[in-house]
Amino acid sequence: MLKDENFADWYADIVEKANLSDKRYPIKGMNVWTPYGWKIMRQVDTYIRRELDNTGHDEVCFPLLIPETEFKKEKDHIKGFDSEVYWVTHAGLNELDVRLVVRPTSETAMYPMFALWIRSHQDLPLKVYQIVNTFRYETKQTRSFIRVREIHFFESHTCHATEEEAQEQVEEDIRVLANIMSKLCLPYSLLRRTEWDKFPGAHYTVGIDTAMPNGRALQIGSIHHYRTNFSVPYGITYEDGDGEHRHVHQTTYGMSERLLGAMIGVHGDDKGLVIPPAVAPFQAVVIPILSKKNAEEVSEAARGIADALSKAGIRVKLDDRDDRPGSKYYDWEIRGVPLRLELGARDIENGVVTFARRDNGEKGTIALDSLTEGTRLVLRDIAFSMYEKAWEAQRASVQDIGSLDAIPEKTLRFGWCGCEECGHAIEDRFELKLLGTPYPAEEYQGSCIVCGKPASTVAYAARSM
């Protein structure tokens, strides 16, 4: 299966071969996280926790089920969701008086509690997050990690005294995002979604998109500024310094297991996965190259290398199975282990270990007397190269067009007057989705590709995954 020829089949094939997830579970789109895939996702979660903890967010865990009465308090929100939620209607042998929604996102679970928790300006800002699974009754074709019905994600929710402070939170979220994405070696764009495409109930939405190799855009997360759109219906108020009761200004930020989907798509190649060192369950695999006469010596030395790396905090796997080296190479290439260390009798004589990089196939040696430093250095260079290469591809994925006659091949960029009519005209002409305008806004002087009137911004459009 070749990535460049048929991306969709290549993707499905690699998920199966690397054993990241099992989609044979008897509910379509609800997949089993098998050990290897779950290990990667949990490494991603580790960085998410670290970043959110470091920026003063508290981790919480809210109930999965939400009473319909709470769920329906914000009108736009429920309108956006009621065709895609799961309903619990019975418990035991009884029909419930109030139906329960299975969490599609947690605004309506959290905000009734925020109204109890927040009393005065001293309770602000309130910054919490949770890492849970969420549920959407997806009717389109499902795809592992990208379009599923049970979705692993994090969601942070914040409350602030003023709109400006909420705006500062959005800026902080963007810094958190940058830190997480650099660990995953993933590029992204920030686009303010159109008014008709923003999150139901939001004042505005910033979409976080990564360009996939097939030319499509994958939304991997979003940041929302709610102003007081939720705090009014949910009655979340605080008493300010003058004794006045005011509604809080809110934001949310969330990213899902699509992060894993993006890593597979962006970094993988025809040999299999390529996992960024920061989140690889095994950062290095040690493979002894045995010959008859020195099998014992080499085995022991290989074990010594694995032990030394492990003690230094590097996640390492010793593959001492009774199998040909070539067959082992093949296995670990599929699974995307960033660095392979091969150790034979000659390596020992020379005081080195031979390495092969998964990202670009380069080979070299690391001196055994600086093993951990050398290994760390190569891993760091792998991460750096992967990040650079991915950003280059992201930048190259944009096609500037000047008229509706253009032949679309990639993500399109063009002048837009900002009106909904012209927006839909572009979507209809090219059969793709208007992703929005740059966030933060960038200066632009040109004309709308549809109506020809002066345009103060560019917009982006692409097929979405």
Place this chain on the structure above:
Amino acid sequence: MLKDENFADWYADIVEKANLSDKRYPIKGMNVWTPYGWKIMRQVDTYIRRELDNTGHDEVCFPLLIPETEFKKEKDHIKGFDSEVYWVTHAGLNELDVRLVVRPTSETAMYPMFALWIRSHQDLPLKVYQIVNTFRYETKQTRSFIRVREIHFFESHTCHATEEEAQEQVEEDIRVLANIMSKLCLPYSLLRRTEWDKFPGAHYTVGIDTAMPNGRALQIGSIHHYRTNFSVPYGITYEDGDGEHRHVHQTTYGMSERLLGAMIGVHGDDKGLVIPPAVAPFQAVVIPILSKKNAEEVSEAARGIADALSKAGIRVKLDDRDDRPGSKYYDWEIRGVPLRLELGARDIENGVVTFARRDNGEKGTIALDSLTEGTRLVLRDIAFSMYEKAWEAQRASVQDIGSLDAIPEKTLRFGWCGCEECGHAIEDRFELKLLGTPYPAEEYQGSCIVCGKPASTVAYAARSM
């Protein structure tokens, strides 16, 4: 609220005051994990993961929802659960063809997949676990962490070639249990449940109970040996060395957030929580004792102590709020921080920091030039004392009785012939529950407290929480 006078009210009060959980969520028994409670639970999860990883279990994550058709394959199992599960019947605007159960435990989610995963004896043993929330439509009065409708828990599931290997897994589970419980400073008993009280579908069930200070038994987990009771209906077979297809032998082991409930009940006192050092979000709190003339010097030294402990890997909180020390003591006592470090000008002069232990109130000093070693030593002694004290209480909670005329005050122990009729007679007479017989079995020569016939075992009975 005094623990000895009214345990139930004391417990509810302490959960609220220490801000472990918020039960005001608009669904009864589905509580919000607030930051402090969730931090403790996540520390507990860390030890669970470590123990299960170290014994060769792979972490997975299975879907929450289970089709009714899969759920009903094992007849005893469904009979045991169908009055206490939540049902998803609708998705979006559609009624589902097959209703979905919200996971009450994951046998019926996992076992159809195990049937696909296991082909030959080389795939065995299969050992997986997950840490997720589970759902029971509880109709009795709810109580935070002890009887709730959304329950945080872990469940491990294993498959083996033979009944003996499954039996060895039970023994391994018991070693894992011992390691976890020593971190939580919790005592327990292992009792083989009666035939009429075992887990629906199990060959046998070992209940793990901790005696609570009010004389009741709290079941905090269980280990089940399934033999082939599930592998037959779910078709989980392997090909043995001779090409024969055989059914696997299975076990499960699970413990829930009741572990936190047990820690609150067993260790807490009239001043609040007492958290074991291994799982305390803050193991030590540093409180500067300021006077006017040396406030700056003491503040700085206190910060230095907190930094040094933090660098050494001790979870420490510097409480430099502008408030009276006494008020700070009170706050951290409620929250159960194991060790309080007070630093005043005189301490600095003497080259020490003054400590107060939360578990027994003892005070002393730690030399500043061996700060981290000294702190570690005191924390270790706190853990050891808590564990000893808790085991003493557990042992003292048993009351041996020789006849049905006894006045029951604690957990009862008595000879039992093993028959169901006598078992129920005891339960009816004392209005308590037969917890079972010692696991592993202990030799006993006596007579049944009901029928007087020779009894080959003792049994235990208690009120359950």
